Amino acid sequence: MAFSLVRLKDTDNSTFAWPFMRPVSPLPPAAVSFGGNLYRVSNFGAEAGEYLFTEVSGPFEALEISLSFYGDITMPELAFLAALAFKLGVEPESLSVFRRRGIKGRKNFDMLVKAAGLPESVLSYMARKDVPLKTASLLASFGPGALRLAESRLVSGREPSVGEFIKFVNDAADFKELAEKSEYFPGFSFPERISPARAALESSLKELNAALAPVSAQVKDFFETGGVEFSFKAFSAGDFAEACRRLSENAPLASQFFEKLKNYDIR
Amino acid sequence: MIFVEKSALGLPLTAFLEREGADMTVIDDGFPVEDKKSNIVLTARKDNFVHPCPGTGIYRCCNYHVADIMQGCPFDCAYCILQAYLPHRHIRVSADTAAVREAILAAVKNGKRRVGTGELSDSLALDGLVPLSRILMPVAAETDNIQFEFKTKSDRVENLLAMRPVNAVVSWSLNPQEIIDKEEPLTAPLARRLEAARACSRHGYKLGFHFDPLIMTENFRELYSGLIERLTDSVEESSVEFISVSTFRCPAELLDCIRRRKTPSSLLLGDFIRGLDGKARYFKAVRVEMLRFVLESLRKRWKKVFIYFCMEHESLWDKLLAGDPGDRESFEALFPFYSPRIIS
Numbered sequence: 001m002a003f004s005l006v007r008l009k010d011t012d013n014s015t016f017a018w019p020f021m022r023p024v025s026p027l028p029p030a031a032v033s034f035g036g037n038l039y040r041v042s043n044f045g046a047e048a049g050e051y052l053f054t055e056v057s058g059p060f061e062a063l064e065i066s067l068s069f070y071g072d073i074t075m076p077e078l079a080f081l082a083a084l085a086f087k088l089g090v091e092p093e094s095l096s097v098f099r100r101r102g103i104k105g106r107k108n109f110d111m112l113v114k115a116a117g118l119p120e121s122v123l124s125y126m127a128r129k130d131v132p133l134k135t136a137s138l139l140a141s142f143g144p145g146a147l148r149l150a151e152s153r154l155v156s157g158r159e160p161s162v163g164e165f166i167k168f169v170n171d172a173a174d175f176k177e178l179a180e181k182s183e184y185f186p187g188f189s190f191p192e193r194i195s196p197a198r199a200a201l202e203s204s205l206k207e208l209n210a211a212l213a214p215v216s217a218q219v220k221d222f223f224e225t226g227g228v229e230f231s232f233k234a235f236s237a238g239d240f241a242e243a244c245r246r247l248s249e250n251a252p253l254a255s256q257f258f259e260k261l262k263n264y265d266i267r
Numbered sequence: 268m269i270f271v272e273k274s275a276l277g278l279p280l281t282a283f284l285e286r287e288g289a290d291m292t293v294i295d296d297g298f299p300v301e302d303k304k305s306n307i308v309l310t311a312r313k314d315n316f317v318h319p320c321p322g323t324g325i326y327r328c329c330n331y332h333v334a335d336i337m338q339g340c341p342f343d344c345a346y347c348i349l350q351a352y353l354p355h356r357h358i359r360v361s362a363d364t365a366a367v368r369e370a371i372l373a374a375v376k377n378g379k380r381r382v383g384t385g386e387l388s389d390s391l392a393l394d395g396l397v398p399l400s401r402i403l404m405p406v407a408a409e410t411d412n413i414q415f416e417f418k419t420k421s422d423r424v425e426n427l428l429a430m431r432p433v434n435a436v437v438s439w440s441l442n443p444q445e446i447i448d449k450e451e452p453l454t455a456p457l458a459r460r461l462e463a464a465r466a467c468s469r470h471g472y473k474l475g476f477h478f479d480p481l482i483m484t485e486n487f488r489e490l491y492s493g494l495i496e497r498l499t500d501s502v503e504e505s506s507v508e509f510i511s512v513s514t515f516r517c518p519a520e521l522l523d524c525i526r527r528r529k530t531p532s533s534l535l536l537g538d539f540i541r542g543l544d545g546k547a548r549y550f551k552a553v554r555v556e557m558l559r560f561v562l563e564s565l566r567k568r569w570k571k572v573f574i575y576f577c578m579e580h581e582s583l584w585d586k587l588l589a590g591d592p593g594d595r596e597s598f599e600a601l602f603p604f605y606s607p608r609i610i611s
Contacts, residue, residue: 105354106302107354111527134523137527138523138526138527141526141527141528141529170526173526173527173535174526174535174536175531175535175536176530176531177531193536193537193538193539194538195538195549195550195552195553197550197552197553197556198538198550198552198553201552221543222540222541222542222543223540223550223551223552224540224542224543224551224580225543225580225582226582264552265551265552265555265556265586266551266552267582
């Protein structure tokens, strides 16, 4: 695509303003023309006299050109872009950025469009962190109370890591009714979902495990098979011999371990 | 609204619906109809109609075979795997029912097999609009090698009641009404399912019931004992061919679909582990508690009916039923269809 550097006036500065909180570039902004109108497509914060200009066939090409002036596209930008594409009658799936990111299907684009309407603080977090599409789409599905709670989680106290925020959003979706009517405060958390049986079993096993030291017992396969892995670390032959001696001495404890698993229907 | 893709014009199901006076709109192949559950599209798809239920070897699978004619369901169950599995909400139906017939008969050519349509759709929910039961029942009647299952959460049994039952079982997925209200939107209420079951039984159909998925709630025992009481008061044990029991489990991506739903769901509040097949399942002790309670409650009232677990670990079979059923073929052989038993 060939551009020429030209002075332009009466350029439409809003239609293609999909980038989110981008720093101003020292380069001149780009502008395109189609349907008898001029549109700025990049570097929206810059004062502009001269533009890198080219003619395009329509909004699809204009969006591709706009995209070519930016590197990494953030989640809010993807959302704004999807919304803009629909508005301009462009099928978002046809845009190269979505193809590259593997985003397809009407459901995903509808979710992205909803995400474009999230509060500024949430969008800003998503722009800085690598928040996955599914978390953005969950946020977009929230009622006003749950969304306010998620927003408060971002702005109150220490900023959460992405992992913490994903878990918080998942929990808020799981406990919809609670999230909708809760106010966030430092230390706020959603209820535990550990069943009483699991809590009691894990507590008993922890006690037995402490008595087995230096051998450690770990129930494998998420308790599905009832298999237990006994292990120890040795830094010398003496360590090894000591662990073996303890293993032998603690055989009754191992029996208790398996008995507990049986009592809780794991075996 | 029923749409017909051009390539499906003249195919048996399209012709059948035309004769019935169905209101249909012809569209180009691939035309994007509005993606909603009330839209039905007849297509010319003709591949892979009958295949084994996609179980795993880790959890015990009964070797059920699925006749995949309709893809999509008008019901909106919170736990439905179709939310994650199908890329569309509208319902697509293969109009090439001659090819379906061939595929079904080929699947049972060399031996007995249980086949049904209730996996990628509800077998009867749309039977008033697209009466597949009237096409499939005669196919089932062609060979005694088949036991054809119509699995439903509806009460649409009018067509079945107008036919002679041959080699067919009609089965209902059951949950307590409180759970139906919350997790199974648009399905028939429990009372209407049970009435439909009783009508089918009186008409001579064998019945099946699926306590699947069992969903853990604070009042689990109260809810499910009430359900079992209502079931056993509604139909005779002797008319019941089988009962499956299994707890809620799902791939992780389905949990995300459930989270995105507007209404709160009890499904998300469970104590889940990552099962050996990668699916989320209730912690084993919780599963045992649920399965044991339902089994014992059923056995108090029905002593002989064949009960099995769908996709459960062999250790639970050992603990709660008659022992590990083994691989698909061994498990399958336990069904009354293969080993008929006299139930008085």
